Amino acid sequence: MMAIGFKSSCRQGGIMSSSNDSCQKFTREEMVGPEVLEESGEKMSKKAAKKRAATLKKRLYRKKEREEATSSSSSLTEDESFSSNYGDVTPKSAAGRSWREAVEGKELTDVSNLVEEIVGSEVSLRGRVHNHRLVAKILFVILRESGFTVQCVVEEARVGTSMLNFVKQLSHESVVELIGLVSLPKKPLTATSQQVEIHVTKMYCLSRSLPNLPLAVVDAARSEADIEKSVKDGKPAARVLQDTRLNNRPLDLRTPANQALFRIQCHVQIAFREFLLSKGFLEIHTPKLMAGSSEGGSAVFRLDYKGQPACLAQSPQLHKQMAICGDMRRVFEVGPVFRAEDSFTHRHLCEFVGLDVEMEIRMHYSEIMDLVGDLFPFIFTKIEERCPKELESVRRQYPFHSLKFLPQTLRLTFAEGIQMLKEAGEEVDPLGDLNTESEKKLGQLVLEKYKTEFYMLHRYPSAVRPFYTMPCEDDSNYSNSFDVFIRGEEIISGAQRIHDPELLEKRARECGIDVKTISTYIDAFRYGAPPHGGFGAGLERVVMLLCALNNIRKTSLFPRDPKRLAP
Amino acid sequence: MMAIGFKSSCRQGGIMSSSNDSCQKFTREEMVGPEVLEESGEKMSKKAAKKRAATLKKRLYRKKEREEATSSSSSLTEDESFSSNYGDVTPKSAAGRSWREAVEGKELTDVSNLVEEIVGSEVSLRGRVHNHRLVAKILFVILRESGFTVQCVVEEARVGTSMLNFVKQLSHESVVELIGLVSLPKKPLTATSQQVEIHVTKMYCLSRSLPNLPLAVVDAARSEADIEKSVKDGKPAARVLQDTRLNNRPLDLRTPANQALFRIQCHVQIAFREFLLSKGFLEIHTPKLMAGSSEGGSAVFRLDYKGQPACLAQSPQLHKQMAICGDMRRVFEVGPVFRAEDSFTHRHLCEFVGLDVEMEIRMHYSEIMDLVGDLFPFIFTKIEERCPKELESVRRQYPFHSLKFLPQTLRLTFAEGIQMLKEAGEEVDPLGDLNTESEKKLGQLVLEKYKTEFYMLHRYPSAVRPFYTMPCEDDSNYSNSFDVFIRGEEIISGAQRIHDPELLEKRARECGIDVKTISTYIDAFRYGAPPHGGFGAGLERVVMLLCALNNIRKTSLFPRDPKRLAP
Structure with a gap:
C-alpha cells in the first residue's frame, strides 16, 4: 500500500520524542500511588488502567501546578525574568534568539494529536490564535492548526504581567509557536476539537495578522x-x-470543513490513480495549448501563440486518443480543462481538473463501463476508509448522508431511462438529451427502484453526442456511449470513439467542423488505430457530489467562473 | 506498495488462461516420451527438466506441424474452407463475425510475455504489422506491440493461398489480431525482441494504415x-x-525508446508523489488562468477572459504560497506551466509539466534542501528498480550511463562554487548568476572532486533571484535559495519565501513590479503567514537528464515550442 499519512506528517514522531526528551517523567508509583497499586493487582483491564492512570496523573499534575505557581509567584516582582519567554520573532529580535534557543531540537506536535494519553508532557505547538478570552487574570487562547483546536491557558501568576499583555493583544489569525504542559481541563471543553488544555510557559509570535480581517x-x-x-x-x-x-x-480555506474538503479531494485522486495504475494504465500529460478547438465547440479561450491563433484545450480528448494511436494502450490524465462557457450554475467552472481515461477495447464498449463501474465504487470506499475525520469535519458544517451505491454498478440503457421517466408522467424526447431536471427526476426514480445513487445510462442517441462517438452497430441513431450519475447529477461522460478515419471525417463534416483544423487528429487514425474509448469526469464535481455540497466553488481551491479570475 | 503493474496489464492472465482453455494439451508422457522419463528419474533439476521439456515439446510440435500441413494440403483445393480465418474486421463484414467467434473468451497475450516456457500454447495476439518478408511460400510477419516484437510465420501450406495473399498486402503499422501456436524458431532470431515464433492459423485486420507513411x-x-x-x-x-x-x-511514439521514455516519465511522477504523500504533503491544483502575471516576468501568454485581461500561469508560485497561507502546511502540484519565451534551446519548452512543492518551515531553509536531497535520490533509485526494461530500451537507441549520485546529497554554497570555478581559471561574477557554460563546467569539477552528478548550490546572490526570495539573515546580498543540478544542468530552483508583507511589498517595488497587480497575493500574508519555502522542477527535464538525452522535445508527449503548436 501506498503511504497516505496526512496524520504521519512532517511533525511525525513529535509527541513521542518530545515526551521522551523533555516532559516530566513519573515512575509508576508516583503516577498511581501505592494504595491504588495495591487494590489494582494485575487483573485490571488495560482500558481501566489507562483511565485511572490519567485521573491520577491529573491529580498529581494539579499538585505540581500549585507548587509551581507558588514558587513562580515569589519571583513575580522581577517581570524581566520572563522576558525571554515571549515576543515577536523577527530576523534580529531578541525574541527571535530566545525562540530559537527555546525550541531548538524540539519537534512540533500536531494539535490533532493532543489527547488525554499525553497529559503531563511538555509540547511545542504551532498554530493560529483562533480566539481569546480573559477571565480574571487567566487568558484562554484557542489555538487552531489544520482545522483542529485546543485551549491554551496563560496565567498571569505563572508567566508574568508583561507576557500576559503580549499574548492578549495578539490579533486573531496571528501565527504563534508555544511551549506548554498538556493537562486535563476542570470541566469538559465544548469550544475546541481537543479535550485537553495546554498550560503555556512560552509563546512567540511568528507572524501577526491585521487586527481587522475581511472575514472571521x-x-x-x-x-x-x-x-x-x-x-x-x-x-x-x-x-x-x-x-x-x-x-x-x-x-x-482555514475552516475545518475546507481543510477537510481538500484532503478528501487529494484522496479522490490518490484512489483514482491507485486503481488505474494497478490496471496497467499509464499517466500522461497532454498539451493545453493547441491550434484549433478541442471538440469543435464555441466556448474556447483563444489566444495569440507567437503569431499563430491558438486556444486552450477544452478536454484532452484529441491528444489522449493520439496517445492510443501511439501504442500507449491505456492512458489517463489528471489536469486542467478550460471552458469559456457563460454558465453561472452551481456545477460549472471555466477551469476545472479533468480526470480523463482512454483505453484500447477488445470487443465492446461495455469494457469501458466495466472499468468505470469498478473504479468509482473503489474511490467511494477508499474515501470512507481513509478520510473518516475529514468527512466528519465536512458534515459538521454541511450535513449530508453517505452516498448509496451498489457493489455491482447499475446499468440502464437510455431507452430504459426514458421509459421510466414516461411511466412517471414526464415528457421526454426519446432521441434528445436529458435536461438537468429530467436527470434529477430519473435519479429519484432509480433510487426508489434500485436503491442506488450511482448508476450508468448507456446507448445515448447519436444526435446528442460528439462527432467522434462510435454509432451502435445495430442502429446508428444510437451510440456506444454512456453517462454516469451521482445523486441525480451527471458526473462522467464516456464512449467508444470512431477509429476509422473515413467515418470520422464524415461525422466531423456532418457536425459542421472544419476538417482542416483537426487534420493531424484524423491523420493519426490513418496510420492504423485500434478500437478504443474512454471517459472524463471533473474532480471538483466528484467531491461536490460525494459530499452533497450545493456549489462546485466549494471544491475548487481557487475557482474560476465567468466573473472570477482572482485570487 | 502501490501496484505499478504495466506488465500486469489489461491482458493479464492472458497466457495462462489461453493455454488452459484452448491450447493443445500434452500428457507428461507425450511431452517427454517414455525413454526420457526412464532416464530422468526424479532427481533432474527443475531447470534442466524445463529445458528438456521444451526441447521435446518442440520435437513433438514439429511432428504435429508436419501432420497438420499434410492434412490441410489435401483440402487446399477448397481455399474457401479458410475464408473464416482472415479478413478485414468492419462492423458488418463476414470477417468481423468470424473474428468475434474466433476470439470470444480468449484473452490477449502481451508480446513481451511470449517466452520459451509457453511453447506449444495457442495464443491470441494484437499488435501492428512491423515488417514482412516472403521466403518461398512462407511469409514472415514481425508483429509489434508496446515496443516488443515477435516473428509470426504464415505458411501457404497451412493457411491457403488467399489468406497468405491477404496478409502479404497488409501495410506496415496496420493493427491486426491473430491466433497461432507458440513454437521455437529453427535458429535464434536477431530481428525481434522475443525468442519464440508464432505459427499463425488466423489473422484479422482491425485497422489498415496508409501504405505510404510519413516515417517508418x-x-x-x-x-x-x-x-x-x-x-x-x-x-x-x-x-x-x-x-x-x-x-x-x-x-x-511507437518506437521502443519512446514507449519506454513515457513509462519512465510516469514512474518519475509515481515516485515523486509516493515520497511526498508519505511526508504528509497534500496534492493540490492551482488555477492556470489568472489576472496579472505569475512572477512579474514578460514572457507570458496573454488572453481575453470574458472581457478581462488575463494570462496563463508561469508557475503555481503565488497560489501554492496562498495555499500555505490557507493552513495547508505542505502542498505539491503536478501540472502545466506556460512560458512564452523565445527559447530555441535543447532545454526549454513553452509548455511543460511542473513538479512544484511548497512547505512550512520550522527554523531554516535547509529543511527544504533536506527534503530535495532525499526526494530525488528516492526517485532515481525507484526508476532503476522499477524500470529496468524501459531503461534498456532507451539505451539501445540512445546509449547513456546511469546517473552518479551520493546517498547524502552534496551541498555547496554559491560562494564555494564560484571559488571552484575561479581555481579552475574561469572568470565569474561572484554576485551574478552562472550561465549555462559555467554550470556545465562546475558540474565537471564537482564530478571530479566529489564523484557525483547530482548536487545543490545554495545561498545565491539576492540580485539573481525573484523578488519574493528571503534574504539571508546575516547578509542580504545573499538569499535563502538554492539550485539543484543533474549532469551539470539546472533542474530545480528553490528558496525560502518572504512571509512578511511589508518586506514583500518593498522587494516587489524594488524589482519594478506593479504592486496593485499582485495585491491579493500580498494580502494573503497580512492575515498571518507561517515561514515557508519550496521549489519547482520540470518533469520533462528530469527525464531528459536522467537518461542523458540531448533534447527536451524527446521527453514531452506533444511538445510546444515557439514554432510548434501541433499536433
Missing part, C-alpha cells in the same frame, strides 16, 4: 443550522457570503 | 551508431529528423 474564520466555519439557531435565540451570528469567502480564499 | 517506425527506432555503421557499410539507412518525428508524433 469562526464565522466562516459556522453551519447553517447554527446560524438559524442564533437567529431564533435573538443573537444572530454572522453569515459569510460566498463572494466574501472566495475573495479572501486564503482565510476561508 | 523501423527508421525512427534506429540508433545513431547503427546509422553510422550503415553509412560505413555503404548502405546508408534513413535518419528520421526531429521535425518529421514531431509532426507525426503518433507514429514516432
Whole structure:
C-alpha cells in the first residue's frame, strides 16, 4: 500500500520524542500511588488502567501546578525574568534568539494529536490564535492548526504581567509557536476539537495578522443550522457570503470543513490513480495549448501563440486518443480543462481538473463501463476508509448522508431511462438529451427502484453526442456511449470513439467542423488505430457530489467562473 | 506498495488462461516420451527438466506441424474452407463475425510475455504489422506491440493461398489480431525482441494504415551508431529528423525508446508523489488562468477572459504560497506551466509539466534542501528498480550511463562554487548568476572532486533571484535559495519565501513590479503567514537528464515550442 499519512506528517514522531526528551517523567508509583497499586493487582483491564492512570496523573499534575505557581509567584516582582519567554520573532529580535534557543531540537506536535494519553508532557505547538478570552487574570487562547483546536491557558501568576499583555493583544489569525504542559481541563471543553488544555510557559509570535480581517474564520466555519439557531435565540451570528469567502480564499480555506474538503479531494485522486495504475494504465500529460478547438465547440479561450491563433484545450480528448494511436494502450490524465462557457450554475467552472481515461477495447464498449463501474465504487470506499475525520469535519458544517451505491454498478440503457421517466408522467424526447431536471427526476426514480445513487445510462442517441462517438452497430441513431450519475447529477461522460478515419471525417463534416483544423487528429487514425474509448469526469464535481455540497466553488481551491479570475 | 503493474496489464492472465482453455494439451508422457522419463528419474533439476521439456515439446510440435500441413494440403483445393480465418474486421463484414467467434473468451497475450516456457500454447495476439518478408511460400510477419516484437510465420501450406495473399498486402503499422501456436524458431532470431515464433492459423485486420507513411517506425527506432555503421557499410539507412518525428508524433511514439521514455516519465511522477504523500504533503491544483502575471516576468501568454485581461500561469508560485497561507502546511502540484519565451534551446519548452512543492518551515531553509536531497535520490533509485526494461530500451537507441549520485546529497554554497570555478581559471561574477557554460563546467569539477552528478548550490546572490526570495539573515546580498543540478544542468530552483508583507511589498517595488497587480497575493500574508519555502522542477527535464538525452522535445508527449503548436 501506498503511504497516505496526512496524520504521519512532517511533525511525525513529535509527541513521542518530545515526551521522551523533555516532559516530566513519573515512575509508576508516583503516577498511581501505592494504595491504588495495591487494590489494582494485575487483573485490571488495560482500558481501566489507562483511565485511572490519567485521573491520577491529573491529580498529581494539579499538585505540581500549585507548587509551581507558588514558587513562580515569589519571583513575580522581577517581570524581566520572563522576558525571554515571549515576543515577536523577527530576523534580529531578541525574541527571535530566545525562540530559537527555546525550541531548538524540539519537534512540533500536531494539535490533532493532543489527547488525554499525553497529559503531563511538555509540547511545542504551532498554530493560529483562533480566539481569546480573559477571565480574571487567566487568558484562554484557542489555538487552531489544520482545522483542529485546543485551549491554551496563560496565567498571569505563572508567566508574568508583561507576557500576559503580549499574548492578549495578539490579533486573531496571528501565527504563534508555544511551549506548554498538556493537562486535563476542570470541566469538559465544548469550544475546541481537543479535550485537553495546554498550560503555556512560552509563546512567540511568528507572524501577526491585521487586527481587522475581511472575514472571521469562526464565522466562516459556522453551519447553517447554527446560524438559524442564533437567529431564533435573538443573537444572530454572522453569515459569510460566498463572494466574501472566495475573495479572501486564503482565510476561508482555514475552516475545518475546507481543510477537510481538500484532503478528501487529494484522496479522490490518490484512489483514482491507485486503481488505474494497478490496471496497467499509464499517466500522461497532454498539451493545453493547441491550434484549433478541442471538440469543435464555441466556448474556447483563444489566444495569440507567437503569431499563430491558438486556444486552450477544452478536454484532452484529441491528444489522449493520439496517445492510443501511439501504442500507449491505456492512458489517463489528471489536469486542467478550460471552458469559456457563460454558465453561472452551481456545477460549472471555466477551469476545472479533468480526470480523463482512454483505453484500447477488445470487443465492446461495455469494457469501458466495466472499468468505470469498478473504479468509482473503489474511490467511494477508499474515501470512507481513509478520510473518516475529514468527512466528519465536512458534515459538521454541511450535513449530508453517505452516498448509496451498489457493489455491482447499475446499468440502464437510455431507452430504459426514458421509459421510466414516461411511466412517471414526464415528457421526454426519446432521441434528445436529458435536461438537468429530467436527470434529477430519473435519479429519484432509480433510487426508489434500485436503491442506488450511482448508476450508468448507456446507448445515448447519436444526435446528442460528439462527432467522434462510435454509432451502435445495430442502429446508428444510437451510440456506444454512456453517462454516469451521482445523486441525480451527471458526473462522467464516456464512449467508444470512431477509429476509422473515413467515418470520422464524415461525422466531423456532418457536425459542421472544419476538417482542416483537426487534420493531424484524423491523420493519426490513418496510420492504423485500434478500437478504443474512454471517459472524463471533473474532480471538483466528484467531491461536490460525494459530499452533497450545493456549489462546485466549494471544491475548487481557487475557482474560476465567468466573473472570477482572482485570487 | 502501490501496484505499478504495466506488465500486469489489461491482458493479464492472458497466457495462462489461453493455454488452459484452448491450447493443445500434452500428457507428461507425450511431452517427454517414455525413454526420457526412464532416464530422468526424479532427481533432474527443475531447470534442466524445463529445458528438456521444451526441447521435446518442440520435437513433438514439429511432428504435429508436419501432420497438420499434410492434412490441410489435401483440402487446399477448397481455399474457401479458410475464408473464416482472415479478413478485414468492419462492423458488418463476414470477417468481423468470424473474428468475434474466433476470439470470444480468449484473452490477449502481451508480446513481451511470449517466452520459451509457453511453447506449444495457442495464443491470441494484437499488435501492428512491423515488417514482412516472403521466403518461398512462407511469409514472415514481425508483429509489434508496446515496443516488443515477435516473428509470426504464415505458411501457404497451412493457411491457403488467399489468406497468405491477404496478409502479404497488409501495410506496415496496420493493427491486426491473430491466433497461432507458440513454437521455437529453427535458429535464434536477431530481428525481434522475443525468442519464440508464432505459427499463425488466423489473422484479422482491425485497422489498415496508409501504405505510404510519413516515417517508418523501423527508421525512427534506429540508433545513431547503427546509422553510422550503415553509412560505413555503404548502405546508408534513413535518419528520421526531429521535425518529421514531431509532426507525426503518433507514429514516432511507437518506437521502443519512446514507449519506454513515457513509462519512465510516469514512474518519475509515481515516485515523486509516493515520497511526498508519505511526508504528509497534500496534492493540490492551482488555477492556470489568472489576472496579472505569475512572477512579474514578460514572457507570458496573454488572453481575453470574458472581457478581462488575463494570462496563463508561469508557475503555481503565488497560489501554492496562498495555499500555505490557507493552513495547508505542505502542498505539491503536478501540472502545466506556460512560458512564452523565445527559447530555441535543447532545454526549454513553452509548455511543460511542473513538479512544484511548497512547505512550512520550522527554523531554516535547509529543511527544504533536506527534503530535495532525499526526494530525488528516492526517485532515481525507484526508476532503476522499477524500470529496468524501459531503461534498456532507451539505451539501445540512445546509449547513456546511469546517473552518479551520493546517498547524502552534496551541498555547496554559491560562494564555494564560484571559488571552484575561479581555481579552475574561469572568470565569474561572484554576485551574478552562472550561465549555462559555467554550470556545465562546475558540474565537471564537482564530478571530479566529489564523484557525483547530482548536487545543490545554495545561498545565491539576492540580485539573481525573484523578488519574493528571503534574504539571508546575516547578509542580504545573499538569499535563502538554492539550485539543484543533474549532469551539470539546472533542474530545480528553490528558496525560502518572504512571509512578511511589508518586506514583500518593498522587494516587489524594488524589482519594478506593479504592486496593485499582485495585491491579493500580498494580502494573503497580512492575515498571518507561517515561514515557508519550496521549489519547482520540470518533469520533462528530469527525464531528459536522467537518461542523458540531448533534447527536451524527446521527453514531452506533444511538445510546444515557439514554432510548434501541433499536433
